[in-house]
Amino acid sequence: MVKSNTGWISNIQRYSLHDGPGIRTTVFMMGCPLRCAWCSNPEALSSEKQLMIFDQKCTLCGECIRVEPEAITLNNRLELSRAMIKDIEKLAQSCPYDVFEIIGNEMTVNELVDKCIKDEPFYRNSGGGVTFCGGDPIMHADFLVEVTKSLKSRGIHVTLDTSGGLPWDQWKELASEVDLVLYDLKLFDDEKHVQYTQSSNSVIYENLDHLA
Template identity: 40%
Template structure:
């Protein structure tokens, strides 16, 4: 790591857009971590678990189960109305003024996405500092795709490193290599997505090709980065032998990778999309623990170094 002690040069006033900060995360890198979710992603994975992170725009979220039907939102903004007892939100006319959010007594309305400075984020991350050291934890930057906000991602990593925190970056690899090169000195671990190894299928599952992520993976590895491959496995889509074999091939080609971790599909995304009026995604069947174990065994049989959390 270089320049990590020169706190004066840390750009605490750089601003970026996030949609969440989650504390006590134990699956986003080593130890106990605080994960900061940056908004915006160049991919559009059909199984995306964070659909609220894809667009750079701020969304109005409405949780119907919390709504008590008081009508306060409709009284301050005609984007809200009631039809046959149903709460209708005409989102195309919403200007995100926020008067409805301010008057809602039930917490049913909120914004997803906020603009923050690096200093504000690091202030929140440091609240849990006492847990990081003993567990080997720290801060993870996720998304969305954190590399979509390169200056903000870099400033966050620099600021966290200046505080002595362990830094992880979770990425799809879909950004110019110079973005990764710049942040590399401040990152302890890259959690690097390998979503699909067959190029044409990568396009149909994510909307983009996998040439750039694969090139960046090899360049980052050659530059000495510590990398864990993270492979979302969706039953019926990429739980194929050829994909498992190709993942194993990557861990053999790059023996200093930390390994490959399989991430089984889960179904949280549909409810999140509904709250924000986003298109509801296709749902898949989450794998049983037995099936997940079978996948791991298959990967090992193909010679992969499997990382099991």
């Protein structure tokens, strides 16, 4: 779990209709303890910002080599050593063809709350609120406890959408603060769970007992 006064967010989706009751703002947190074979948000697996590469857009113009000469080679195609990159921000800005994109914004509690309360009238009129999903939001449990307290002090309903893959102690406070938990049990069979998510479901079952 990430210990921080800030959280990493891959996307904020307003006017969501399928992430809990009513009209909601869905906050996609970065980081996940599972590695599902069918993951629909692989860009959010890292707990911090990361570089996405769309190499099919590369024209081999060479601009990026000026800023990252040790990380990049162009031999009829773009070849990049992530371990050698010194500054992903500068690298992303160097390409005129949008080959690089940085996923992830680091936000404070107040910054995230300010974004979420923009649609407060919609929440009130529809019985909606804010949903944390990901990735898996329990990776940022301490941060989201503070966000949840602030939202609830304004009377905003908060939902946690999690696959429950971290020990209970790490996110029990968050579970007790939110109004609703959507529990995403991937597979009943542990052997298959390991096969398809690279993780046992034993802690996930234990956490389900705690929630029940």
